[in-house]
Amino acid sequence: MKYCFWIALLLITTSVFAQNLQLHNDFRHSIDPDNNSRDYTTLSFETFRLESYGSMFMKMDVDFKGAHNNPGNLFTQISHTFKFWDFPAFLHLEYSGGLGVDSKSGYGYAIDNAYMVGAAYPFQLGNAWWSTYLVYRYNNFTQGSHDLQYSLYWGQNFLRNKISLLGHLVLWTENKDHGDPWTAGQTGKKLLFLSEPQIWYNINKLLAIGTEIKLFYHVYSYSDGWLVYPTLAIKYNY
Secondary structure (H helix, E strand, O other): OOOHHHHHHHHHOHHHHOOEEEEEEEOHHHHOOOOOOOOEEEEEEEEEEEEOOEEEEEEEEEEEOOHHHOOOEEEEEEEEEEOOOOOOOEEEEEEEEEEEEOOOOOOEEEEEEEEEEEEEEEEEEOOEEEEEEEEEEEEOOOOOEEEEEEEEEEEEEEOOOOEEEEEEEEEEEEEOOOOOOOOOOOOOEEEEEEEOOEEEEEOOOOEEEEEEEEEEEOOOOOOOOEEEEEEEEEEEEO
């Protein structure tokens, strides 16, 4: 019975937790030209796998925002949960990081690695399925940052599985000073927030069309303002 949640979640929100490819047209330049040089397309790959002792999730995003629409950003997230006991919480391990290329200068840069370990707890609220976790996070900047991160994932289908609402939010802290020339001299911590709710219309079991609303605070900007960028997307499940 301890894996009933994951089995039900897999059956109810198959479009998310099965293997899929998503193609998003991001309109951030059209909405916010002061902070973004262009609109671009993102190719996203997601895979979810149930295991006898937990689950594995992996996501890779490729942003085609380089010169001549070449790839300009690659982000990878891998998480794994483990459970060998009757207590309802899972051990949660996670890694994220990536690479990018500046579209103006052509110089490459690293998306700093982050390593996380903590506890995850799945639960049901009404007809929706949720999973939440709290972890210790190490941000591998030039000057490392020891932090906390809270995440919440959700998913629910409506209208005989024709409409899917799902997404996640992430809240974490990091040092203002990363040990590089751009952040030198800053002190203390800053709070960061990221959320990517999605709405999908499932044409059939393989194809869906929809949108993702990208919400950022302190993620791509040092100002205290919120960034809101919607996409138009198509998803293929296989």
